[in-house]
Amino acid sequence: xxxxxxxxxxxxxxxxxxxxxxxxxxxxxxxxxxxxxxxxxxxxxxxxxxxxxxxxxxxxxxxxxxxxxxxxxxxxxxxxxxxxxxxxxxxxxxxxxxxxxxxxxxxxxxxxxxxxxxxxxxxxxxxxxxxxxxxxxxxxxxxxxxxxxxxxxxxxxxxxxxxxxxxxxxxxxxxxxxxxxxxxxxxxxxxxxxxxxxxxxxxxxxxxxxxxxxxxxxxxxxxxxxxxxxxxxxxxxxxxxxxxxxxxxxxxxxxxxxxxxxxxxxxxxxxxxxxxxxxxxxxxxxxxxxxxxxxxxxxxxxxxxxxxxxxxxxxxxxxxxxxxxxxxxxxxxxxx
Amino acid sequence: xxxxxxxxxxxxxxxxxxxxxxxxxxxxxxxxxxxxxxxxxxxxxxxxxxxxxxxxxxxxxxxxxxxxxxxxxxxxxxxxxxxxxxxxxxxxxxxxxxxxxxxxxxxxxxxxxxxxxxxxxxxxxxxxxxxxxxxxxxxxxxxxxxxxxxxxxxxxxxxxxxxxxxxxxx
Numbered sequence: 001x002x003x004x005x006x007x008x009x010x011x012x013x014x015x016x017x018x019x020x021x022x023x024x025x026x027x028x029x030x031x032x033x034x035x036x037x038x039x040x041x042x043x044x045x046x047x048x049x050x051x052x053x054x055x056x057x058x059x060x061x062x063x064x065x066x067x068x069x070x071x072x073x074x075x076x077x078x079x080x081x082x083x084x085x086x087x088x089x090x091x092x093x094x095x096x097x098x099x100x101x102x103x104x105x106x107x108x109x110x111x112x113x114x115x116x117x118x119x120x121x122x123x124x125x126x127x128x129x130x131x132x133x134x135x136x137x138x139x140x141x142x143x144x145x146x147x148x149x150x151x152x153x154x155x156x157x158x159x160x161x162x163x164x165x166x167x168x169x170x171x172x173x174x175x176x177x178x179x180x181x182x183x184x185x186x187x188x189x190x191x192x193x194x195x196x197x198x199x200x201x202x203x204x205x206x207x208x209x210x211x212x213x214x215x216x217x218x219x220x221x222x223x224x225x226x227x228x229x230x231x232x233x234x235x236x237x238x239x240x241x242x243x244x245x246x247x248x249x250x251x252x253x254x255x256x257x258x259x260x261x262x263x264x265x266x267x268x269x270x271x272x273x274x275x276x277x278x279x280x281x282x283x284x285x286x287x288x289x290x291x292x293x294x295x296x297x298x299x300x301x302x303x304x305x306x307x308x309x310x311x312x313x314x315x316x317x318x319x320x321x322x323x324x325x326x327x328x329x330x331x332x333x334x335x336x
Numbered sequence: 337x338x339x340x341x342x343x344x345x346x347x348x349x350x351x352x353x354x355x356x357x358x359x360x361x362x363x364x365x366x367x368x369x370x371x372x373x374x375x376x377x378x379x380x381x382x383x384x385x386x387x388x389x390x391x392x393x394x395x396x397x398x399x400x401x402x403x404x405x406x407x408x409x410x411x412x413x414x415x416x417x418x419x420x421x422x423x424x425x426x427x428x429x430x431x432x433x434x435x436x437x438x439x440x441x442x443x444x445x446x447x448x449x450x451x452x453x454x455x456x457x458x459x460x461x462x463x464x465x466x467x468x469x470x471x472x473x474x475x476x477x478x479x480x481x482x483x484x485x486x487x488x489x490x491x492x493x494x495x496x497x498x499x500x501x502x503x504x505x506x
Contacts, residue, residue, distance in 0.1 A: 044491065046349070054349035054359075058342045065408045066347040066361055075370045075404040146376040146398060154378060163377050163394035170396050174418060250418050252399055262403050 051259070062253055074262045078269070082147055086273035093277040097284045107211060107290040109306045117301035118318060118325040125190060129297050132183030132235075135176040140276045142169030147269070174250050177243065184239035191232060194223040201226035211285075220312040231282050238275045242268055301326075337447050338413035343427040344459050357500065360468065362459070363388065363409035363427035371401035371410060371426075385451065386473075387429040392445050397421040429470070430457040467494060 046052065052066040121129070145153060145166055154162045203219050204226035210218030218225070224232065245268035248255050256264070286293050292306035304325045307315045319325070337343075344362035365388045372380035372388065379394040380401075399421050401410040412421030432449030435442040442449060450457060460470035469476050483493045491497065 046355070052349060054347040055351040056345055056347055058345055060340060060342065060411065062402070063342060063345045063408055063411070064347060066349065066359055067406050068408065069406055071370055071404045071406045075374055078374050078400065078404070146400075150376055150378050159377070159379075159391075159394050163379070163396060166377050167396045170398060174420065249399075250420065252420060258403070258408075261399075265403065 062258065065258060068258055070259060070262060074265070077266055078147070082266075082269045082273070085270060086144070086147060086276075089273050089277035090280070093280050097281060097289075101284075101289070104211065106288065107285075107293075109291050109303060110217075110309060111305045113292065113303045114305040116304040116325040117295075117299075118304050118307050118315065119300055119323065120296040120302045120307065121300045123300070126297055126300055128183055128186045128190060131179055132187060132239075135180040135183065136279065138172050138176050139180060140272070140279075142166075142173040143272055144276070145169050147273075177246050177250060180239070181243040181247075184236060184243060187232070188236050191224070192236075195229045195232045197226075197229055201229055218310050221310060221314070222317070223311060223314040225310065227285075231278070234275065234278055238271050238278075242271050242275065245271070338415075338422065338425060340413060341411050341425045343411075343425070357496065360459075361407055361409075363429070364407055365429055370404035370406065374400045374404040376400060381434070383431065385431070387431045387451070389428055389431060389433055389446075390424065390426070391434045392423045392425075393434075395423045397423050430455070465495070 049069075051068040051070065053064050054066055056064045146169075149162065149166060153165070157165060200219070200221065204221060207219045208216065209225065209227050210216045245264040248261065248264040249268060252261060286297065292303045295302045295306075304315070344360060346358050346360050348356060348358045350356045365386065367386070369380060369382070369388045371390075372378075372382070375390075375395075376398055377394045377396055379391045380388060381391070382388055397412055397420070399410075399412065401424060402408070402412070409426045410424045411426065412424055414420075415422035428446050428449075430448055430450035432438070432442045432452060433446035435445070437452035438449050448458070455461065456470040460468045463469075469479060480493065483495075487493055487495065487497070
């Protein structure tokens, strides 16, 4: 094969200069042997190892890096570490949920639905939740697409359709980052006061949340139990870290250099796949996994028996405040 | 070619200090190209001449190739939202893109396709000291071997001892 080779001699052999290099000067026809010059060794030393940057006369300052060997580590992270961590986390949580569903089944309201409801989340609570949730899902799909799409989606769609899909995914990812971040901040403001960890949460975890094993009873909990607090802090802290690292990525080189961008991507990628796995469990237990749970974020009105079984202390508090449980209007009942 | 793109650049290290060196850098057309390895849309391809090219129609401007490339070859026009990236551009070894050779569509997206015209890349043809060479691999290797024999290995071969000599020897 007539292979072409661009022999940029200067750069191609940067790493190849051994310390024992013969120092030869003079004209090509009359080479002169001289002892190694200290300066020359200094330059050779500088050209081995890490990133080498210099001065350039073009506006793009990112071009000032001559070589950055860290690109290899980032490649290994993106192609190997992130793929495996993400794959294991997401498939693993699916397997755990499937096993849980097969062994425990749907977690039912033990006393059965009472038909009377109590307001758990008002319209503001639910709006903030669903703004964050919907943007999270779009961000998750468009983000996972960058790591797994070329293996899973590209063969199905073909290159043109996949490029269009990925291009829209990138635009969506960049813009929806903002409402997602706003959602995280609002969630923190709305719910932090009921999510301070306390001794009751330890008891809740010790009892497995009353979820593990047939006939297990959930321990009494206030507005949020230990598991919900875990989801809250995972969302708020993880969401904050993903947002900060994401803004570094969406404004490339505005805050940091190439090494910083690579670290931001590593933090963003790892935390994102772990959050996606955790949120899949949250989605499961908030929908098909537990009878009556979806209403909390659906209509905002939960069945009184569900509330008593999972949040007895909160129900007592609400009733003491005179926020009584109401029989649902016919329309809402039909919607349920 | 989009504004602000410099497919080949000269980086001066130790500028103004002892040991100053200027080095020309562009895409190295790697055998196991990191850009191609990390590209989410698999837009890179290697030609029969072992040139690494990419397809701007499937590039989404994510910037991953710039993170992975050791040589800083990929560049992005600033056309995206938030000062972000448009479709990547890099040195094509003057070999154009995936379109039909030497069409106006190819020229618009990738510049000249000198390889299809039977010429070598412009940088190599222009280089007055023949520091940049292009051509068949075995011929280039032969020229390099001769330089090593005559000038010494490492930086000797690429002529730094001549170009940056402090004392002029007779």
